Amino acid sequence: MAIQLGDQAPDFTAESTDGPIKFHDYIGGGWAVLFSHPKDFTPVCTTELGEVARLKKEFDKRGVKVLGLSVDPSKDHKAWAGDIKESQGYALNFPLLADPDRKISNLYGMIHPNANDTLTVRSVFVIGPDKKVKLMITYPASTGRNFEEILRVIDSLQLTAKHKVATPVNWKSGQDVIIVPAVSDEDAKKAYPSGWKSPKPYIRIVPQPAGSTS
Numbered sequence: 544m545a546i547q548l549g550d551q552a553p554d555f556t557a558e559s560t561d562g563p564i565k566f567h568d569y570i571g572g573g574w575a576v577l578f579s580h581p582k583d584f585t586p587v588c589t590t591e592l593g594e595v596a597r598l599k600k601e602f603d604k605r606g607v608k609v610l611g612l613s614v615d616p617s618k619d620h621k622a623w624a625g626d627i628k629e630s631q632g633y634a635l636n637f638p639l640l641a642d643p644d645r646k647i648s649n650l651y652g653m654i655h656p657n658a659n660d661t662l663t664v665r666s667v668f669v670i671g672p673d674k675k676v677k678l679m680i681t682y683p684a685s686t687g688r689n690f691e692e693i694l695r696v697i698d699s700l701q702l703t704a705k706h707k708v709a710t711p712v713n714w715k716s717g718q719d720v721i722i723v724p725a726v727s728d729e730d731a732k733k734a735y736p737s738g739w740k741s742p743k744p745y746i747r748i749v750p751q752p753a754g755s756t757s
């Protein structure tokens with residue numbers, strides 16, 4: 544069965560550039576991003592890993608651990624790390640998982656036979672502290688990912704996990720949010736005594752709750 548939103552993220556043990564990793568133990572009680580790339584020593588993947596290394600502090604601020612994965616062995620990952628630093632200006636600063644037997648790739652549905660029956664596509668999984676899958680995005684091998692967008696979605700996920708709100712189109716942290724329909728007007732008045740903007744009765748717009756994610 545394919546993994547679906549809300550499913551428990553499968554646990555696994557794998558070798559990485561940082562040594563052996565048991566996935567659930569490694570992420571502990573925090574958030575995680577697990578993302579696959581098709582192959583080492585390829586141009587688009589090199590740019591992506593350099594960008595994640597550049598954004599590592601942003602993931603850290605949000606309490607998110609990032610792990611990359613491909614079907615290549617760890618020795619190739621370690622050799623590739625030099626190319627990433629030289630060409631992108633940022634050294635690898637997060638683990639790259641080795642999956643030469645494709646066990647993890649198959650477990651997470653990262654191999655799409657219609658695209659390639661041996662290499663992973665560009666899959667992204669965001670996993671919450673409860674070890675459940677909160678987000679899945681799949682890109683074709685030809686299209687590099689936008690990791691600023693992944694950070695934006697994490698901000699939304701972390702905010703909406705704490706507060707009964709949803710984030711509107713193109714939302715960024717600090718902007719107004721929407722009270723979810725499940726909250727009655729009576730309860731909303733208790734949470735938001737200053738009221739809300741309501742262009743339609745079912746749209747209730749309020750400032751982002753104080754003390755939420757950065």
